[in-house]
Amino acid sequence: xxxxxxxxxxxxxxxxxxxxxxxxxxxxxxxxxxxxxxxxxxxxxxxxxxxxxxxxxxxxxxxxxxxxxxxxxxxxxxxxxxxxxxxxxxxxxxxxxxxxxxxxxxxxxxxxxxxxxxxxxxxxxxxxxxxxxxxxxxxxxxxxxxxxxxxxxxxxxxxxxxxxxxxxxxxxxxxxxxxxxxxxxxxxxxxxxxxxxxxxxxxxxxxxxxxxxxxxxxxxxxxxxxxxxxxxxxxxxxxxxxxxxxxxxxxxxxxxxxxxxxxxxxxxxxxxxxxxxxxxxxxxxxxxxxxxxxxxxxxxxxxxxxxxxxxxxxxxxxxxxxxxxx
Amino acid sequence: xxxxxxxxxxxxxxxxxxxxxxxxxxxxxxxxxxxxxxxxxxxxxxxxxxxxxxxxxxxxxxxxxxxxxxxxxxxxxxxxxxxxxxxxxxxxxxxxxxxxxxxxxxxxxxxxxxxxxxxxxxxxxxxxxxxxxxxxxxxxxxxxxxxxxxxxxxxxxxxxxxxxxxxxxxxxxxxxxxxxxxxxxxxxxxxxxxxxxxxxxxxxxxxxxxxxxxxxxxxxxxxxxxxxxxxxxxxxxxxxxxxxxxxxxxxxxxxxxxxxxxxxxxxxxxxxxxxxxxxxxxxxxxxxxxxxxxxxxxxxxxxxxxxxxxxxxxxxxxxxxxx
Numbered sequence: 001x002x003x004x005x006x007x008x009x010x011x012x013x014x015x016x017x018x019x020x021x022x023x024x025x026x027x028x029x030x031x032x033x034x035x036x037x038x039x040x041x042x043x044x045x046x047x048x049x050x051x052x053x054x055x056x057x058x059x060x061x062x063x064x065x066x067x068x069x070x071x072x073x074x075x076x077x078x079x080x081x082x083x084x085x086x087x088x089x090x091x092x093x094x095x096x097x098x099x100x101x102x103x104x105x106x107x108x109x110x111x112x113x114x115x116x117x118x119x120x121x122x123x124x125x126x127x128x129x130x131x132x133x134x135x136x137x138x139x140x141x142x143x144x145x146x147x148x149x150x151x152x153x154x155x156x157x158x159x160x161x162x163x164x165x166x167x168x169x170x171x172x173x174x175x176x177x178x179x180x181x182x183x184x185x186x187x188x189x190x191x192x193x194x195x196x197x198x199x200x201x202x203x204x205x206x207x208x209x210x211x212x213x214x215x216x217x218x219x220x221x222x223x224x225x226x227x228x229x230x231x232x233x234x235x236x237x238x239x240x241x242x243x244x245x246x247x248x249x250x251x252x253x254x255x256x257x258x259x260x261x262x263x264x265x266x267x268x269x270x271x272x273x274x275x276x277x278x279x280x281x282x283x284x285x286x287x288x289x290x291x292x293x294x295x296x297x298x299x300x301x302x303x304x305x306x307x308x309x310x311x312x313x314x315x316x317x318x319x320x321x322x323x324x325x326x
Numbered sequence: 327x328x329x330x331x332x333x334x335x336x337x338x339x340x341x342x343x344x345x346x347x348x349x350x351x352x353x354x355x356x357x358x359x360x361x362x363x364x365x366x367x368x369x370x371x372x373x374x375x376x377x378x379x380x381x382x383x384x385x386x387x388x389x390x391x392x393x394x395x396x397x398x399x400x401x402x403x404x405x406x407x408x409x410x411x412x413x414x415x416x417x418x419x420x421x422x423x424x425x426x427x428x429x430x431x432x433x434x435x436x437x438x439x440x441x442x443x444x445x446x447x448x449x450x451x452x453x454x455x456x457x458x459x460x461x462x463x464x465x466x467x468x469x470x471x472x473x474x475x476x477x478x479x480x481x482x483x484x485x486x487x488x489x490x491x492x493x494x495x496x497x498x499x500x501x502x503x504x505x506x507x508x509x510x511x512x513x514x515x516x517x518x519x520x521x522x523x524x525x526x527x528x529x530x531x532x533x534x535x536x537x538x539x540x541x542x543x544x545x546x547x548x549x550x551x552x553x554x555x556x557x558x559x560x561x562x563x564x565x566x567x568x569x570x571x572x573x574x575x576x577x578x579x580x581x582x583x584x585x586x587x588x589x590x591x592x593x594x595x596x597x598x599x600x601x602x603x604x605x606x607x608x609x610x611x612x613x614x615x616x617x618x619x620x621x622x623x624x625x626x627x628x629x630x631x632x633x634x635x636x637x638x639x640x641x642x643x644x645x646x647x648x649x
Contacts, residue, residue, distance in 0.1 A: 015479050026495055140631045142581045144588045145623050148608055156611055163612075259484045266589050267608075281494040281591045289494050293487075300482050 008308050012301045019297040023290040024067045027077070028060075076291035081283045086291045090273060095175045096166055097272035100264070101257045103192040108199035109250055115200075116207025117239060120215070131204065138201035143260060147194040147267035154190060162187045164269035195264040199253055203246055210242035251307050255300040361643045371635035378629050382438040389431030390417045394597050399426045408617050421617040423606060429617060432603055433625050439599040440626070443510060444580040447517030448572050451579075454518055455525025456568065460556045462526065463533025474530070477523045485520035489582055492516035493591045506597035513592055517579045524571050532564035566644045574637035577630045584626055600626045 042050075051057060058066075070076070076086035119128035138146075155163035167183030169176045178184025214220065215238055223233045262274035269275065273292060280288035362368055381388065391398045408421040408429075420429040458477075462470040480488065496512040536542060537560060545555045586592035587601030588608075595602060600622050607619025 018479060140634050141627055142584055144585060145604070145627060148604070148611065148619060148623065152611055152616065256484050259487045262486065263585060263589065278589050281490050284494060284498045286498055289491065293491060296487065304482060
C-alpha cells in the first residue's frame with residue numbers, strides 16, 4: 001500500500017516536471033521576452049542590459065532551475081498584456097472558476113444520478129427514452145452551442161436570467177463569491193448548466209449501466225427473496241453500490257470541468273481563469289499561458305493521485321492487482 | 327505521411343480483384359452492409375453525412391456569392407432576414423449578416439473549411455498515432471515505455487486545452503499575423519497533436535497480439551526489414567478499430583475546430599469556418615438577428631450528430647462480440 005502510494009506520488013512528480021519543462025520552453029523560447037518589454041527603437045546595448053537583468057544570459061539549466069523555483073512560490077512572471085504579475089491575475093480569477101466548476105459538478109451529480117436511476121428502473125417509459133435522447137444530444141452538441149441556445153431561450157426571449165458576468169459579488173477575505181447575492185446566484189444558473197451538461201450525460205449513462213448490472217446480481221435477488229421493499233432494494237442496496245464508480249468518475253472529471261470552463265466562460269463572459277487563458281491565447285500572452293498550464297496540470301495530477309489512492313482504500317480488491325502496473 | 331498509409335490500403339482490394347470476385351459484390355454481401363441496411367437511423371445518418379460532404383464539395387456551384395471575396399459583399403444587403411420572413415429578399419435564402427454576406431453561402435464555404443480541417447486533422451492524428459503505436463508495439467522496450475508514458479500524460483489533459491496551447495505557441499513563434507491558409511495548417515497540427523493518443527494505444531495493443539503470430543515470424547524468417555513487416559503485414563490487421571476511432575474522431579475534430587474558431591483562436595473572419603460564423607453571429611443575437619447564428623449552429627450540430635451516429639454504428643458492427 002505504501003509502496004503503491006509512493007510510486008504513484010513519484011509518477012505524479014515526474015509528470016509535473018515534464019509539464020514544467022514544456023511550460024518553461026514556452027515561456028523562454030516561444031517569443032523573445034526582451035522584445036515584449038523594450039520598445040522597437042531601444043538601442044542594442046540597452047536590450048543586452050535588459051537581457052542580463054532578466055537572467056536570460058545564464059545557461060538554460062540555470063534558467064530552468066530559477067523558473068521552477070519561482071513557480072514553486074507561485075511567481076510566474078509578468079503578463080504581457082496586463083503588465084501585472086500573472087500570479088495575482090490568476091488568484092483574482094480563481095474563485096470565479098472554482099465556484100462555477102463546483103456548481104456545475106453538483107448540478108451534474110444530482111440530476112445525472114436521478115435521471116440515471118430513473119432510466120434504469122423504468123427502462124421502457126417515454127421519459128426514459130427522452131433522457132436517452134437528451135444524453136445523445138448532450139454528447140454531440142458542442143458546449144458553446146448549448147450555451148448560446150440557453151442564452152437565446154432564457155436571456156433574449158424570456159429575459160429571466162442574465163447572459164453574462166457574475167452579477168454582484170461579495171468579498172470574503174481574498175475570495176470573491178457570487179453565492180451570497182441574488183444576482184450572483186441567478187448569474188450562476190446558465191453557466192453551470194452549460195458546463196455541467198456533458199458531465200451530466202456521462203454520469204447518467206454510467207449510473208444507468210451500473211444499476212442495470214447490479215440489479216441482475218445475486219444479492220439483489222436475495223434481498224427480494226427476503227421480502228424487502230422495492231424502495232429499500234433499489235436505493236439501499238443497488239444505488240449504494242453504483243455510487244463508488246460514479247464518485248470516482250465525477251472526481252476525475254473535475255479537472256476536465258475546470259479546463260472546459262474555458263469555453264463556458266467565454267460564452268458567458270465569466271471573469272474566471274479560463275477567460276483569462278483564452279484572452280492570453282488570442283493576444284499571445286505567453287506567461288499567462290505557461291502559468292495556466294502549470295496550474296491546471298497541478299490540479300489534474302493532484303486529483304488523479306488522490307483518486308488513485310482513495311480507490312485502493314475504498315476497494316480492497318484492487319490492492320492485489322496493482323502490484324505491477326502494466 | 328499520408329502516403330505511408332495508402333499502399334497497404336490498396337493492397338487488400340488488389341488481392342481481391344486478383345482472386346476473381348468483384349470487390350463491390352463482396353461488399354454488398356458483407357455482414358457490415360447487412361447491419362447497415364437493418365438500421366434505419368444509421369442509413370439516415372449516412373445520407374445526411376454524405377449530403378454535408380456534397381454540399382461542401384459543390385459549395386461554389388450552390389452558393390449565390392463567394393463569401394470569402396470582399397468585393398462580392400455589399401453593405402446594402404446587410405442584415406436581411408431569411409426568405410420566408412416578412413423582410414426576406416430574393417437570392418438570400420437564409421438571410422445575410424452584418425457585412426451583407428449570404429448566410430447560406432457562408433455555411434457552404436464554412437462547412438468546406440470545417441470538413442477539410444476535420445479530415446486532415448484526423449489523417450494527421452492517425453498517421454502520427456499509427457506510426458508511434460506501431461513502433462511502440464513492435465520494438466517494445468524503453469521506446470515503448472517512453473511513447474506510452476507520453477500518451478498517458480497527454481490523455482489526462484482535455485484535447486481542447488492542448489489544441490489551444492499549440493495554437494498559442496504557433497501564433498507566438500510565427501507572429502500574430504498568420505494568414506488564413508497557415509491558420510488552417512496550424513489548426514490541423516493542433517488537432518492532430520491532441521488526438522493521436524487513442525490511435526497509438528489501439529495500434530500498440532493490436533500489434534502486441536499480432537507480432538507473436540506465425541505470419542510475422544515467417545516474414546522475419548525470410549529476412550524482410552522491420553518497417554516492411556510493420557506496414558505491409560501487421561498494420562492491415564489492425565485497421566478495423568482504427569476505422570472506428572477515425573470516424574468518432576472526425577466528429578471530435580470538427581467540434582474542436584469549431585470550438586477553437588469560436589474562441590477566436592481558429593479561422594479568421596475573412597475565411598470563416600462554421601465555428602467562426604457562430605462566433606460572429608453570437609454578437610447579433612441580442613439585436614434579434616437570430617438567423618446569423620442559428621443556421622450555422624444547426625449545420626454544425628447536424629453534421630456532428632450524424633457522424634457520431636455513424637461512428638456508433640460502425641463500432642457495434644465491427645465488434646465481433648456483439649454479432
